[in-house]
Amino acid sequence: MNTIAFIGLGNMGSPMAENLLKAGCHVRVYDLNIEAAKALGEAGAVVASSLEQAVEGVDTVITMLPAGEHVRAVYLGDHQGGVGLLNLVSKGTLLIDSSTIDPASARLVAGEAAKKGLEFVDAPVSGGVAGAVAGTLTFIVGGTEQGFEHAKQVLQHVGKNIFHAGQAGDGQMAKICNNLMLGILMSGTCEALSLGIDNGLDPQVLSEIMLQSSGRNWALELYNPCPGVMAQAPASNSYKPGFMTKLMLKDLGLGLEAAQQSQSAIPLGSLARNLYAFHNAKGNAELDFSSMFSFYRDKQQS
Ligand code: NAD
Numbered sequence: 001m002n003t004i005a006f007i008g009l010g011n012m013g014s015p016m017a018e019n020l021l022k023a024g025c026h027v028r029v030y031d032l033n034i035e036a037a038k039a040l041g042e043a044g045a046v047v048a049s050s051l052e053q054a055v056e057g058v059d060t061v062i063t064m065l066p067a068g069e070h071v072r073a074v075y076l077g078d079h080q081g082g083v084g085l086l087n088l089v090s091k092g093t094l095l096i097d098s099s100t101i102d103p104a105s106a107r108l109v110a111g112e113a114a115k116k117g118l119e120f121v122d123a124p125v126s127g128g129v130a131g132a133v134a135g136t137l138t139f140i141v142g143g144t145e146q147g148f149e150h151a152k153q154v155l156q157h158v159g160k161n162i163f164h165a166g167q168a169g170d171g172q173m174a175k176i177c178n179n180l181m182l183g184i185l186m187s188g189t190c191e192a193l194s195l196g197i198d199n200g201l202d203p204q205v206l207s208e209i210m211l212q213s214s215g216r217n218w219a220l221e222l223y224n225p226c227p228g229v230m231a232q233a234p235a236s237n238s239y240k241p242g243f244m245t246k247l248m249l250k251d252l253g254l255g256l257e258a259a260q261q262s263q264s265a266i267p268l269g270s271l272a273r274n275l276y277a278f279h280n281a282k283g284n285a286e287l288d289f290s291s292m293f294s295f296y297r298d299k300q301q302s
Contacts, residue, residue: 001024001025001026002020002025002026002059002060002153002154003025003026003027003028003057003058003059003060004020004025004026004027004028004058004059004060004061004062004154005027005028005029005030005048005054005055005058005060005061005062006020006027006028006029006030006040006045006054006061006062006064007029007030007031007051007054007061007062007063007064007065007074007085008031008063008064008065008066008070008099009029009030009031009033009036009037009039009040009064010031010033010036010064010066011129011132011241011242011243011244012064012098012125012129012132013031013036013064014036014039014040015129015132015133016062016064016098016132016137016158017029017040017043017045018040018043019132019135019157019158020062020154020157020158021040021043021044021045023157023158025154025157026046027040027044027045027046028045028046028047028048028053028054028055028056028058029041029045029046029047029048029054030047030048030049030050030051030053030054034047034049051074051082051083051085051088052083052088055085055088055089055093058089058093059092059093059094060093060094060095060096060154061085061089061093061094061095061096062096062097062098062154063075063085063095063096063097063098063099064098064099065097065099065101066099066247066250067099067101067250068101068102068104068105070099071097071099071101071105071106071109072105072108072109075095075097075109075112075113075120076108076109076112086109086112086113086116086118089118091116091117091118092118093118093119094119094121094147094150094151094154095109095113095118095119095120095121096120096121096123096151096154096155097109097120097121097122097123098123098124098125098139099124100124100172100175100176100179100247100250100251100254101122101124101172101254102172102254102257103122103142103169103170103172103173103176103258104169106122106142106168106169106171106172107168107169110122110142110143110168110169111168119143119144119146119147119150120143120147120168121141121142121143121144121147121148121151121168121171122141122142122143122168122169122170122171122172123139123140123141123142123151123155123171124139124140124171124172124175125137125138125139125140125159125175126138126140126175126178127159128222128223128242128243129241129242129243130222130232132158135157135158135159135160136159136160137158137159137160138159138160138161138162138163139151139155139159139161139162139163139171140163140165140171140174140175140178141155141162141163141164141165141171142165142166142167142168142169142170142171142172142173142174143167143168143171144167144168145164148164172254173258175251176251176254176255176258177255179248179251179252179254179255180251180252180255180266180269180272182218182219182248183248183251183252183255183269183272183273183276183289184268184269184271184272185217185218185219186219186223186225186248186289186290186292187271187272187275187276187292188217189215189217189219189220189224189225190225190226190290190292190293190295190296191296192206192210192215193206193207193224193225193226193293194293194296194297197226197297203226203228203229204228204229207220207224207226207229207230219290223235223290224290225290225291225292225293226293227293233290234288234290234291235288235290235291235293239284239287239288239290239291239294240287240288241286241287241288241289242288242289242290243288243289244285244286244287244288244289245276245279245280245284245285245286245287245288245289245291245292246280246285246286247289248276248289249273249276249277249280249285252269252272252273252276253273255269255273256269256270256273275292275295276289276292278295279291279292279295282295
């Protein structure tokens with residue numbers, strides 16, 4: 001059974017690490033937020049107080065961090081003298097980054113890892129916190145065929161669908177395309193529900209109608225943004241994340257960066273990014289991204 005270091009125990013990392021424990025893996029955990037690590041300790045993980053301690057004697061490392069700068073710091077080291085993972089793990093260790101980050105950072109880390117004879121794959125996920133808890137996440141892997149096959153053995157404990165998108169960084173690119181669409185769909189879903197409410201419709205009934213009609217989408221199906229429509233959705237729990245608004249803003253920004261590089265037109269993605277930027281700036285950064293619904297509702301009341 002694998003001995004895994006899990007770094008980054010936030011909304012996604014914690015339930016993923018818990019599922020690895022349930023699958024019988026030995027798990028060593030580390031997070032800058034010691035409370036998050038301690039909670040995993042109660043579930044059977046070894047709590048490490050440093051990155052060095054976390055990766056001692058492991059055969060696999062999984063990182064689940066906010067953004068590219070955190071991933072670069074953890075793998076390559078930071079300017080404050082923190083030593084990067086690549087200098088701490090032993091040869092043969094499999095490195096899996098499941099954060100959503102820019103493809104260039106993923107390729108940079110993969111290249112540096114390869115120079116040290118280490119296998120690194122980017123493996124961002126889709127499925128949200130509910131998917132992480134249920135162990136049904138979709139993994140979108142970028143890396144060599146060998147890295148993919150190797151990572152699949154571990155990721156099957158936390159996910160259901162595991163795709164090989166292509167070479168290093170391609171997992172991130174596919175994930176960015178997916179989240180560009182998600183940002184647009186969530187905004188569109190909020191807009192349609194808000195229009196219906198303003199015109200006297202019951203959002204519950206409208207949601208049921210659209211679910212059986214051509215407006216059907218993931219947000220309507222599993223993540224309804226209108227409070228009270230879906231008991232388990234963040235909207236019915238004061239928009240507690242879930243997937244924070246600031247992370248959706250980051251992902252739409254990654255879409256924009258990629259589009260600039262490839263000179264692609266993404267008018268809807270750019271608009272969704274602007275909507276999220278306004279919503280984020282209004283003090284909603286740490287709320288779930290479905291709180292975009294209040295952007296539409298607040299505007300109507302003013
Ligand atoms: P989060 O902010 O809840 O968790 C990130 C964790 O990383 C925090 O606990 C933080 O303390 C820790 N961390 C940051 N820097 C660190 C460092 N140097 N060393 C150790 N720990 C460090 O974020 P999340 O929602 O769990 O998302 C993580 C990643 O997964 C993001 O890239 C996000 O875009 C992506 N993602 C999130 C969801 C979701 O629904 N929340 C879904 C798919 C993908």
